[in-house]
Amino acid sequence: MISKEHIIKRFVSYVTVDTESDPNSNTTPSTEKQWDLANKLVDELRAIGMQDVSIDKHAYIMATLPSNVDHDVPTIGFISHFDTSPDFTGAHVNPQIIESYDGKDIVLNEAKNIILSPDYFEDLKQYVGQTLITTDGTTLLGADDKAGICEIISAMEYLIKHPEIKHGPIKVGFTPDEEIGRGAHKFDVEKFGADWAYTMDGSQIGELEYENFNAAGAVVKVKGKIVHPGYAKGKLINSMYIATEFINSLPRMETPEHTEGYQGFFHLHNIKGDVEETVLEYIIRDHDKGHFEARKEVMTKLTNELNDQYGYEVIVTEIKDQYFNMLEKIEPVMHIVDIAEEAMKQTGIKPIIKAIRGGTDGAQLSYMGLPCPNIFAGGHNFHGRFEYVPVESMIKATEVICKIAEITAIKA
Template identity: 80%
Template structure:
């Protein structure tokens, strides 16, 4: 990997630092190792010439690129997260560089027979002839969202070194714990001081998103009674059998593996069962608020109906809203999406405007007063061993950031 482009070196320097977050922790950041990259990023922002660089007690990083124009320009921001998903290990990442990709299978790990194949991951064929960065098959890569961080830092450095590109004040923000749903929880919107922002946290080149799921989590508890199995007739209540009644009462085809686009779902994420008590963990998702509320109501009704059926308070449910569709907050200021779309089009990138089938820091931030659409960072197959990112997509994202800054200044003349 000699003579690597600076953007590749920067990206690799980030992904080789383990920043996996932990949903069982109540600290911020949720893991102390996130500080390793957070402190590095703060120092790097200072080194490239950013102003007002700060890192707070919860590892939230902010910095400013001052305006280089005389007229008034809206202050915009770019935001990414530095933690990686606990779904798959992010320790000891050993990236592979695939130059001039030939469109064939990529052997990630010969010893374990792990192959990244376009027969299964068709998007690979979009990047034939390009340079890909992959895993070695034993870890995730961390392009979600260290590609986004790489692009933001690289864009800021480029703007600093090219003052002929006119722009207003630009804010940069890097957050911990996005992967466990807490990335915006302690984000100081007032301190950040932007009129609007963009998260660089999408996938395929061209993605531009301002809609996401409404989201809730549900915990269903089923009570049982433990009795010696030799003397259990008429006495034992096996909560695990009753749990299957709840699972089967929900629409079987309204699950992630059977839905796409704007279709919502119920997703059973875990079962923890013993005879005496079983706990089901669900997530509930829908883009439409009315349908979202209907899904929550259905789960409550199933709980009530099953208690009636078995003539006992066996089932209980707790539902907690997690985040909402940012479309409601972005639509009144759609010019911020239009600017991003124009930036992509002017660079020869076809905008892919579609709903996010998930969440984003931008959703919470939009409801906190910072409208925040999402832009591609370039990676694919997040949260697992098949994750990869084309270098050319990261380079294009850098150009999009710079062009958004330029267009915002031009529109304000």
């Protein structure tokens, strides 16, 4: 269908453009360098023959592939993000192509002794004999989610070149700042004009997801009092000790390193402090809405208890919801999941239907009126130096996009 060389060339041209987003920025996109790839994608969409290609002042990209059938077909969409995570550098990405992977250790960087090993990353064993694209060990790769963009554009190009494949109207959308939780914030659902869409933002081949965490962020500020330590008895209050009390009062086994599947967690991801003030930053996650609300209440109750214990407002906790489980919005339109599942089966892929232990643009978009399950893009070990993607998985994802379009037209 799509040539391996074509996919590799396109993907490499994307990942070598630095598009790291910045959670501390108030602009959209959060970094100026995201425009470099955004403008490139606009030119490419026009070059392959897409219609109504647009980019707005916040770098949201949209384009249309018109229907090639004479009957009414629902308008479907495919969405990916072009920013990369600030968790690890995306500057000077140097992709390595591993042909016919032999199942052994891959030396990413000999000088620094950085090795991608199947003994630790067991998923590698699935891809023996395939072509892998890896990092050189000094950056992330950017398959999250430039693989998704590559697959969407490649699928649109294929459908344009093969009009014998019948399809209805298709919309594509590319967003900035997904990695910092803002990818859908300024997405114009009405302008996009799709009845439903799919984010191409999952991991291994076969993943099909329509459940995700409910998510909130919590900032816990602990107040202390600084006094000369030689004369501190009965006067000094060390905020770091009180912060430790708060940390140790939360369920220790309900953290990311001890949970899986549908189990939720509290995750302390940042701490800054001195005697006078300590700030804890948490994320709160749970698939079950009731359990999610209970987790927030646990933090609120603990705050109140410590304030009562110390006799004044020693802790202030601010909790903000971030996104919710898309399941509530997908269940009434489960046929859109059925179409994706059928498309995978028709392209020789065993669907892996599971809940996302995270979130995607699709979760927010579903609550904005655009039901949006998530489909695999093929990559592994996102957000770090050990990220890789099998080229064959990217080709299969491209085939799935085309097949979804075809099945939707047939079923209409």
